[in-house]
Amino acid sequence: MAERWIAHLDMDAFYASVELLRYPQLKGQPVVIGGRREHQPRAGADGQLQFSRLRDYTGRGVITTATYAARAFGVRSGLGLMKAAQLAPDCILLPVDFEAYRAASRRFKAAVREIAPVIEDRGIDEIYIDLSELAQGRGSVAHDPLGGLKQLAQDIKNNVRAATALTCSIGLAPNKLLAKIASELDKPDGLTLIRPEDLATRIWPLSVRAINGVGPKAAQRLEDLGVHSIGELAACDPAWLIQRFGKSYGAWLHESAHGRDERPVVTHSESVSISHETTFERDLHAVRDKAELGAILDRLCEALARDLAKKNLSARTIGIKLRFEGFKTVTRDQTLEAPVQAAADIRHAAGLCLKRVDLSKRLRLMGVRAAGLEATGAGQSSAPRARVKSERPSNQSLFDE
DNA sequence: TCTGGGGTCCTAGGACCC
DNA sequence: TCTGGGGTCCTAGGACCC
Numbered sequence: 001m002a003e004r005w006i007a008h009l010d011m012d013a014f015y016a017s018v019e020l021l022r023y024p025q026l027k028g029q030p031v032v033i034g035g036r037r038e039h040q041p042r043a044g045a046d047g048q049l050q051f052s053r054l055r056d057y058t059g060r061g062v063i064t065t066a067t068y069a070a071r072a073f074g075v076r077s078g079l080g081l082m083k084a085a086q087l088a089p090d091c092i093l094l095p096v097d098f099e100a101y102r103a104a105s106r107r108f109k110a111a112v113r114e115i116a117p118v119i120e121d122r123g124i125d126e127i128y129i130d131l132s133e134l135a136q137g138r139g140s141v142a143h144d145p146l147g148g149l150k151q152l153a154q155d156i157k158n159n160v161r162a163a164t165a166l167t168c169s170i171g172l173a174p175n176k177l178l179a180k181i182a183s184e185l186d187k188p189d190g191l192t193l194i195r196p197e198d199l200a201t202r203i204w205p206l207s208v209r210a211i212n213g214v215g216p217k218a219a220q221r222l223e224d225l226g227v228h229s230i231g232e233l234a235a236c237d238p239a240w241l242i243q244r245f246g247k248s249y250g251a252w253l254h255e256s257a258h259g260r261d262e263r264p265v266v267t268h269s270e271s272v273s274i275s276h277e278t279t280f281e282r283d284l285h286a287v288r289d290k291a292e293l294g295a296i297l298d299r300l301c302e303a304l305a306r307d308l309a310k311k312n313l314s315a316r317t318i319g320i321k322l323r324f325e326g327f328k329t330v331t332r333d334q335t336l337e338a339p340v341q342a343a344a345d346i347r348h349a350a351g352l353c354l355k356r357v358d359l360s361k362r363l364r365l366m367g368v369r370a371a372g373l374e375a376t377g378a379g380q381s382s383a384p385r386a387r388v389k390s391e392r393p394s395n396q397s398l399f400d401e
Numbered sequence: 402t403c404t405g406g407g408g409t410c411c412t413a414g415g416a417c418c419c
Numbered sequence: 420t421c422t423g424g425g426g427t428c429c430t431a432g433g434a435c436c437c
Contacts, residue, residue, distance in 0.1 A: 034405080058402085059402095060402095060403090060404080060405080061405065062403095062404065062405050062406095063405095064405080064406095077437090078404080078405090079403090079404085080402090080403050080404055080405095082402055082403075083402085083403060083404085096405095122436085122437075123407095123408085123436080123437045124437070125437075126437075212435090212436075213434095213435070213436085214435090215434060215435045215436080216434090216435090217433090217434060217435085218434080218435090246411095246412090248411080248412095249411090271408085272408080272409065272410090273407090273408070273409085274407085274408090275406085275407065275408075276406085276407085277405085277406060277407080278405090278406085279404095279405060279406085317429085317430095319430095327403095327404070329432085329433095330431080330432085331430090331431060331432070332430085332431080333429075333430055333431075334430095335428085335429065335430085365405090365406095367406085367407095
């Protein structure tokens, strides 16, 4: 089989970098992105733009992205803005502008495609690229057998920069797992090549958290077992890992620690679900704030309906998500006999879901989700099995129209 | 002043069918 | 009446990622 070469391209501090294009005077300053439109910069009396500071913020937002200057204060994405304000009160705060980021995302992906067309989308600011074919065409440079490959990656970086004025970091490796790790090793504006023989020196010293798919829970469990680095994980008996982490995850941990990953670069995929959710400014109660909650639910269903219509999809399963004070989260699903797209139908199904939840605690978040997606218009009659479910008696009829 | 919003995938149990 | 598997669909929750 021909040698595979995969690149993982990750835009550097993407949202923040896009904002810096708009406000170049902020370059080098600590800036975080997050929060609401009211923190839009505005012209002061002297005509100068006035920026919000973290200390001005009140509410429940989190940091989406922080510039490298801001990260020096210990603020990072996911951190609550109120908490970040304690660390860096003078840090500049900008609201998120997804439209601008999506536009920049389209531009950088198009720039990559001009050079390397086999791309897997991994969200707004990163992609995998299969360079295997192109790398073959580019032989060695001088006496460096991988020089052509590195030049190819550099060409991609240059093209992205020319098209967007933004920098990115690229990891090059024989598979997605290693390429993803590699792209983190020299940020920002990095270019890192990992060959199979580099595993022990470059990968094994890293924390198990560097593996995409090992999150906080798995890392903690591994740490409790005395396993911190990827090298230590690689030394573990696979049977022992399987015993503790299950057949699938245990075997995958073992393979990953040895740098093995056969997943292909997937250039096309269809969405499984679409959702909208919102966290309230203050916790709301199902009875006392019934009108407000009802209006919010209506809006969420309408937004979902618009998204479905835009993509020409309808959904056979509608679900809700509720998060209560204290952060406990519940979900309820309702599969329908026929797929729906209209806001009123979504709203009705969401109402059925709602009736199956104990709503005595106050709510901080509500969401609506569409799954079981199918193209609208094609074959309407796809409901051969209409199992009638006994609807449990509802203890409350809140939110009813 | 803890903890956003949009996703994917996995597990596990129960219903139901053969 | 009791005893089996296998397979699919549905639901709920949780881990993880960007």
